[in-house]
Amino acid sequence: MNEAQLLQSILASLPEIWVVTAACILLIGGLFVPKGRGDVLVLASVAVVLIAAAMTLMLAGEVRPAYSGMFLADRFAVFIKVVCYLGTALTILMSRRYAEIEGIERCEYYVLLLFALTGMMIMASATDLLMVYVGLELMSLCTYVLTGFMRTERRSNEAALKYVILGAVATGVFLYGVSLVYGLTGTTQLDAFAASAGEGGADTGLALAVIFIVAGLVFKIGAVPFHMWVPDVYEGAPTTITAFMSVGPKAAGFAVVLRVFLNPLVAASDVWIIVAVLAVATMALGSFVALVQDNIKRLLAYSSIAHAGFALFGVVAGGADGIASVMLYLLIYAFMNLGIFGAVVMMRNGARSGEAIEDYAGLARSHRVLALLLLLYLFSLAGIPPTAGFFAKFYVLVALVDQGFVILAVIAVLLSAVAAYFYIRIVMVIYMREPSGAFDPALTPGLRVVLAVTALGTLGIGLFPAWFLGLAQQSVFGG
Amino acid sequence: MAVPWLSLIVFLPAAGAALLMVLRDDAAVRWVALSVTLADLALCLGLLAGFDGSTHAMQFTETRDWVPALGIRYALGVDGISALFVFLTALLGVVSVLASWAAIATRVKEFMVSLLVMQTLMLGVFAALDLFLFYVFWEAMLIPMYVIIGVWGGEGRVYAAVKFFLYTLAGSLLFLVGVIVLYFQGGRTFDILALMDGDYPFAVQAWLFFAFLVAFAVKVPMVPVHTWLPDAHVEAPTAGSIILAGVLLKMGAYGFLRFSLPMLPDASVHFAPLMLALSALAIVYGGLLALAQDDLKKLVAYSSISHMGFVTLGIFALNIRGLQGGILQMFNHGVTTGALFLFVGLIYERTHSRSIADYGGLMKVAPVYTVFLALFTLASMALPGTNAFVGELLVLSGGFAVSLAAGAAAVLGALLSAAYLLSMYRRVALGPARVAERHEVWDLNARELAAALPLAVFVLWVGLYPKPFLGIIDASVSHLLAQVHGQEGGP
Numbered sequence: 001m002n003e004a005q006l007l008q009s010i011l012a013s014l015p016e017i018w019v020v021t022a023a024c025i026l027l028i029g030g031l032f033v034p035k036g037r038g039d040v041l042v043l044a045s046v047a048v049v050l051i052a053a054a055m056t057l058m059l060a061g062e063v064r065p066a067y068s069g070m071f072l073a074d075r076f077a078v079f080i081k082v083v084c085y086l087g088t089a090l091t092i093l094m095s096r097r098y099a100e101i102e103g104i105e106r107c108e109y110y111v112l113l114l115f116a117l118t119g120m121m122i123m124a125s126a127t128d129l130l131m132v133y134v135g136l137e138l139m140s141l142c143t144y145v146l147t148g149f150m151r152t153e154r155r156s157n158e159a160a161l162k163y164v165i166l167g168a169v170a171t172g173v174f175l176y177g178v179s180l181v182y183g184l185t186g187t188t189q190l191d192a193f194a195a196s197a198g199e200g201g202a203d204t205g206l207a208l209a210v211i212f213i214v215a216g217l218v219f220k221i222g223a224v225p226f227h228m229w230v231p232d233v234y235e236g237a238p239t240t241i242t243a244f245m246s247v248g249p250k251a252a253g254f255a256v257v258l259r260v261f262l263n264p265l266v267a268a269s270d271v272w273i274i275v276a277v278l279a280v281a282t283m284a285l286g287s288f289v290a291l292v293q294d295n296i297k298r299l300l301a302y303s304s305i306a307h308a309g310f311a312l313f314g315v316v317a318g319g320a321d322g323i324a325s326v327m328l329y330l331l332i333y334a335f336m337n338l339g340i341f342g343a344v345v346m347m348r349n350g351a352r353s354g355e356a357i358e359d360y361a362g363l364a365r366s367h368r369v370l371a372l373l374l375l376l377y378l379f380s381l382a383g384i385p386p387t388a389g390f391f392a393k394f395y396v397l398v399a400l401v402d403q404g405f406v407i408l409a410v411i412a413v414l415l416s417a418v419a420a421y422f423y424i425r426i427v428m429v430i431y432m433r434e435p436s437g438a439f440d441p442a443l444t445p446g447l448r449v450v451l452a453v454t455a456l457g458t459l460g461i462g463l464f465p466a467w468f469l470g471l472a473q474q475s476v477f478g479g
Numbered sequence: 480m481a482v483p484w485l486s487l488i489v490f491l492p493a494a495g496a497a498l499l500m501v502l503r504d505d506a507a508v509r510w511v512a513l514s515v516t517l518a519d520l521a522l523c524l525g526l527l528a529g530f531d532g533s534t535h536a537m538q539f540t541e542t543r544d545w546v547p548a549l550g551i552r553y554a555l556g557v558d559g560i561s562a563l564f565v566f567l568t569a570l571l572g573v574v575s576v577l578a579s580w581a582a583i584a585t586r587v588k589e590f591m592v593s594l595l596v597m598q599t600l601m602l603g604v605f606a607a608l609d610l611f612l613f614y615v616f617w618e619a620m621l622i623p624m625y626v627i628i629g630v631w632g633g634e635g636r637v638y639a640a641v642k643f644f645l646y647t648l649a650g651s652l653l654f655l656v657g658v659i660v661l662y663f664q665g666g667r668t669f670d671i672l673a674l675m676d677g678d679y680p681f682a683v684q685a686w687l688f689f690a691f692l693v694a695f696a697v698k699v700p701m702v703p704v705h706t707w708l709p710d711a712h713v714e715a716p717t718a719g720s721i722i723l724a725g726v727l728l729k730m731g732a733y734g735f736l737r738f739s740l741p742m743l744p745d746a747s748v749h750f751a752p753l754m755l756a757l758s759a760l761a762i763v764y765g766g767l768l769a770l771a772q773d774d775l776k777k778l779v780a781y782s783s784i785s786h787m788g789f790v791t792l793g794i795f796a797l798n799i800r801g802l803q804g805g806i807l808q809m810f811n812h813g814v815t816t817g818a819l820f821l822f823v824g825l826i827y828e829r830t831h832s833r834s835i836a837d838y839g840g841l842m843k844v845a846p847v848y849t850v851f852l853a854l855f856t857l858a859s860m861a862l863p864g865t866n867a868f869v870g871e872l873l874v875l876s877g878g879f880a881v882s883l884a885a886g887a888a889a890v891l892g893a894l895l896s897a898a899y900l901l902s903m904y905r906r907v908a909l910g911p912a913r914v915a916e917r918h919e920v921w922d923l924n925a926r927e928l929a930a931a932l933p934l935a936v937f938v939l940w941v942g943l944y945p946k947p948f949l950g951i952i953d954a955s956v957s958h959l960l961a962q963v964h965g966q967e968g969g970p
Contacts, residue, residue: 364630368589379622384648385615394655398549401659409659413652420648424625424641432629432637466546473548 001068009066012073015055015081016121022048023114030107038096038105042446045092045110049117053085069189070128079327079475080124080255083334087247088117090338090453093446095240098345101442102238104149113244116142120252129178129188129213132256136174136220139249140167146244147237159236166229167219174216180209190259210271213260220253221308224281234301235355239348242297243341246304247334254311254330258323259477261315276316280411283309287419296344296357299422300337303381306419307333310396313412317399324472325395331468332380332392332461339454340377342447343370349442357426362435370441371430373455380458382423383416388461395469484529485539485555485606488522488565491515492572492598499595505587509580512591516572516598523569530562532950535958537608537672538562545612550668554608559955560736560806561605563948564729567813568605570933571725572598575718577930578821582717582828583631590631593623594718601726605733610658610669617730618651624719624727632714639707639714646707650697657690661742675741675962684746691739698731699787702761712780713833717824720776724783725817729809732790736806740794741962747797748963754795755881759888761788766895770902775823775833778903779816782859785892786812786867792889793874797963801877802956803949808870810948811858811941815867818855818934822848825927826907830918835903840912845922849908851931858938860900861893866941 001009010017026044033040056078064073092113099105119139126132144167148160178188184205185193219226234242261271286306293299311333314326347354364371380389393416400409461468495515502508530538537556545553557565575594583590600623603616621644629640662669665677679687697704712720740747765785772778790812793805825848826841827833842849858865861872871893879886914920923931941948 364589375622375626384621385619390615390618394659395549397656397659398662401656401663406656406660409656410653413656414649417645417649417652421641421645424644427625428629428637428641431626432640466544466548469546469548 005068008064009071011059012064012066013071013125014059015052016118016125018055019048019052019114019118019121022051023111023118026107026114027111030111033107038099041107041110042092042096045114046089048114049085049089049092052117052121053082056081056085065127067131069191070131071122071125072127073125074477075475076255076258076323076327076477077125079472080251080330081121083251083330084117084120084124084248086331086334087244087251087338088113090342090450091240091244091248094243094338094342094345094450096446097442097444098238098240098348101348102150103152104238109146109149112142112146116146116244117248120248123252124255126256127190127259129181129190129193133171133175133178135252136216136256137171139252140171140220143241143245143249146241147233149241150238153236155236156238157236159233162236163229163233170216170219170226173212173219177209177212177214177216180205180212184209210260211274214271214274217253217257217260218278221250221257221312222305223278223308223312224285224305225278227282227285227305230305231298231301234304235295235297239297239341239345239354242300243338243345246300246337246341250304250308251330251334254315254326257315258326262318262323272316272318275312276405276408279309279312279316280408280415281309282306282312283412283415283419285309287415290419290422293422294357295355296360296426297355299357299426300340300344303419303422304337306415307337307381310393310412310416313408314396314399316408317396317403317405319399319403320473320476321395321399321402323476324469325392325399327475328395328469328472329392331472332388332457335454335457335461336377336380336387336389339373339451339458340381342450342454343374343377346370346441346443346447347439349440352440357429358436360426360430361433362430363439364431365435366439367441373451374430375427376455376458378423378427380462382420384420386459386462388458388465391462391465391469483541483555484522484526485557486541488519488526488569489555489599489602489606491519491522492595492602496592496595496599499588499592502588508588508591509576512595513573513576515595516569516576519598519602520569520573523566526557527562527566527951530557530559530951532559533954535559535954540608542608545609549611550662550670551611552609552670553612554670555606556608557606559952560733560959563806563810563951564605564726564733564813565602567729567810568598568601568726570937571721571813571817574817574821574930574934575721577926578721578824579716579718580926582824586630590627590716593627594722597623597627597722601722601730604730608671610661610671610674610738612669613671614651614655614658618648618655620727621647621651624723627719627722628711628715631716632719634714635710636714639710642707643711646697646704650694650704653690654694657687657694660690661687671737677742679743681745681749684743685749688739688743688746688750691734691743695731695734695739696757698734699728699791700731700784701757701788701791702764702784705761705765705784708784709777709780712783712820713774713776717820717827720820720824721817724779724820725813728783728787729813732787732794732805732809735791735794736802736959740797741959744963744965747795751795751797752882755792755878755885758788758792758795759885761785762792762892763888763895766892766899770895770899772899773835775826775835775903775907776820777833778835778899779819779823782896782899783812783816785896786816786859788892789871789874789889792878792885793870796874796877796881796885797960798877798880799956799960800873800880802960803952804870804873804875804877806952806956807941807945807948808867808874811866811870814934814937814941815855815858815865818851818931818938819859821930821934822852822855825923826920829920830914835906837917838907838914839910841908841914841920843912844915844920847923847928851923851935852908853904854935854938856900856904858942860897864939864942866938866945868942869945870941
């Protein structure tokens with residue numbers, strides 16, 4: 001690599017470099033922040049994310065390959081990174097008061113979030129399986145620690161342990177697949193590996209390798225059959241971290257899935273059948289099991305499984321529209337899911353855990369605006385127009401039908417009718433029950449910002465989807 | 480045209496709802512809601528005055544790009560068929576606000592906001608000329624209606640609301656897949672008029688017909704997917720029942736008229752016998768169920784199933800009189816059944832009982848009430864001189880022209896409706912004044928009269944002089960019929 005290439009590479013990965021550097025500085029600087037001044041940490045880390053976002057957008061003008069083809073800063077990566085910035089920034093904003101209440105207000109909390117963000121950014125840009133691995137591990141290790149951040153809480157510890165063990169196995173499986181690919185083709189770069197595989201036709205060994213890689217990735221997006229960790233980890237982790245995990249890592253996981261699956265070779269093979277089966281099973285499991293949950297965090301865990309299933313339908317559809325539909329889905333899901341998690345975080349105050357669905361009974365009586373916002377997020381998650389959640393599903397369906405998968409589209413809508421039930425059940429509890437006590441939501445300025453941004457996104461994209469759709473369509477790689 | 484009249488009509492209630500959000504006083508909320516619906520009705524009257532009945536073309540059209548990448552536009556417009564229902568919706572909007580004046584005592588603001596949002600969405604459904612836009616309005620109605628039934632309904636409201644929601648959603652989602660398939664079949668457009676001109680292979684038409692049928696049949700409702708209706712109607716507050724019966728049920732039939740018939744003509748002709756059989760079944764079965772009811776609201780609800788059977792029977796007779804009768808009957812059913820639900824609600828406010836057995840001799844204590852009740856009851860059973868007579872006569876003559884059996888079933892249904900309605904009226908209004916012994920019953924007040932009078936006017940106007948109403952729909956019906964039979968060279 002000569003000097004010009006090195007400079008070019010540094011420029012392409014400037015946002016990543018910035019976030020890592022800033023996180024390190026924050027780690028040291030955080031030692032000098034007096035206790036009880038968490039607001040400084042919040043502001044500093046949000047600023048880091050925003051500056052990174054500004055850098056990413058400024059560099060978005062052209063496609064920048066870097067580090068000898070291991071890393072690619074293209075528009076697709078920009079789109080996914082924006083979703084990750086959104087998830088991280090909003091998570092940080094909703095954290096302050098919750099962290100105080102749970103006694104986990106430490107500077108490492110924010111630093112780990114920023115490191116996890118770096119991992120996700122690397123995943124979004126990675127065009128080499130080893131690079132994917134580096135990003136994946138960086139992100140995973142941070143989320144393992146964050147899951148167990150409530151050190152005195154048994155649930156949190158148990159969740160973290162489960163997550164580490166299962167996650168390590170999944171990463172191992174992924175790595176094994178990568179080693180097979182290297183052994184068979186002599187490269188780990190996605191393009192090169194695709195090209196050499198294309199010559200040989202359907203190679204059994206390569207198919208096996210792809211299956212291992214798929215298994216590792218499917219674990220990260222929480223799809224069947226590697227979904228078992230999701231409910232326990234979502235329930236045990238601090239709620240803010242649950243919100244973060246349901247958006248950022250999932251988006252990054254889907255980014256890799258899209259890059260791996262939709263390069264021309266894999267798209268031409270019959271892998272889509274496997275993905276289609278996974279999508280149906282994932283959505284069915286998430287939708288049906290969520291029906292019987294009483295804990296809202298568990299319910300949202302199964303709901304996120306169901307949504308991952310729906311987004312997988314977009315992967316099945318493939319093509320430019322399929323990719324764009326998954327990207328748009330991820331963006332919209334980030335808004336509505338962070339919104340609902342913001343509300344759950346807020347309910348954690350005083351004696352209320354805010355985790356039982358019954359805790360929300362009669363909220364509409366005393367907190368009209370809050371109840372209305374929850375109604376908006378829930379109907380959006382259920383996919384009822386004019387919310388953004390509807391448009392997300394609609395576009396996936398358009399992509400499916402365009403490719404001739406009408407039966408899959410019918411299955412998808414029928415399962416989302418099932419899923420609608422548990423969302424409207426929460427609406428029912430909020431609006432149609434009598435309150436059992438006074439509510440005292442911890443409504444901090446940060447949370448207000450979170451709710452305003454997410455509500456605006458959820459309703460705004462629903463009413464005026466054209467611009468966002470155009471953005472997703474222009475950001476599709478290779479098309 | 481410089482002034483976007485239809486957009487004004489559609490979004491005025493939504494703007495009113497936004498205004499209500501900032502009000503604090505319940506009385507002010509009621510008055511603002513009433514003024515908004517009245518203003519909307521006035522706009523609709525203006526619309527009808529400017530409506531040209533001699534053409535089937537869409538009028539008052541507006542078009543704007545919405546999501547150009549997918550060919551989605553914001554397009555509104557009315558022809559004779561939809562103009563009638565835009566007007567009906569606006570009329571029943573005023574009636575609903577008046578009906579909720581005293582009946583809704585808690586969370587008045589939220590109720591009126593839901594009602595006005597609902598109003599916007601219903602008007603949007605009838606005015607939309609873009610299939611995507613139509614679907615957004617159609618599906619979004621679930622949200623306010625779910626809240627209206629679930630929060631302000633009777634004892635079993637939660638169950639009824641959830642059932643209503645899931646039935647309608649499951650139906651609509653299949654419709655959505657059908658819409659997307661049609662989008663690709665029709666050359667990537669959601670333009671309703673362009674889609675009507677398309678010529679689709681029969682196999683595609685047949686599948687789409689059933690995808691659409693599920694959505695529309697749930698809304699109408701047709702037997703056997705009618706079971707949400709008694710629950711929803713009985714548990715909903717009065718205004719909710721009026722909207723459900725008066726407007727929402729019409730949307731299913733409107734869907735057949737706007738989509739199934741013109742876009743899928745071959746399938747419509749092919750499956751017409753099936754539809755006639757289902758309609759005949761609904762007429763007789765709904766009538767028999769109504770005959771067995773003791774609950775006033777349930778009786779009216781089941782009678783709706785029977786009467787909507789007349790509507791679908793007329794539509795799928797696929798001849799001029801059947802279609803005219805079906806459409807006119809949609810309007811009539813909205814007026815009379817809306818009125819009947821209103822009157823059940825009014826008496827319920829006084830006695831808190833819906834059981835027919837609790838009543839008797841209302842005529843002695845509330846004469847004005849019973850006079851109006853008599854008028855609407857007779858209208859509902861299609862007595863000559865009332866609106867439903869004209870509609871049912873047209874439906875029958877259209878029905879007999881295509882199928883003797885269907886016509887016979889409709890006659891049987893008409894007899895049944897005379898039986899249950901007259902018996903209901905006898906037991907409620909005539910006889911000794913037993914109800915007054917237990918409850919204080921007072922006659923209609925000015926507000927209630929204001930709600931009832933316009934409906935009574937339309938009962939008699941359509942009954943005695945239906946020509947202006949037929950004049951509005953005439954050109955559009957002929958055009959629709961030409962679209963259905965076009966490929967086959969006439970009826």
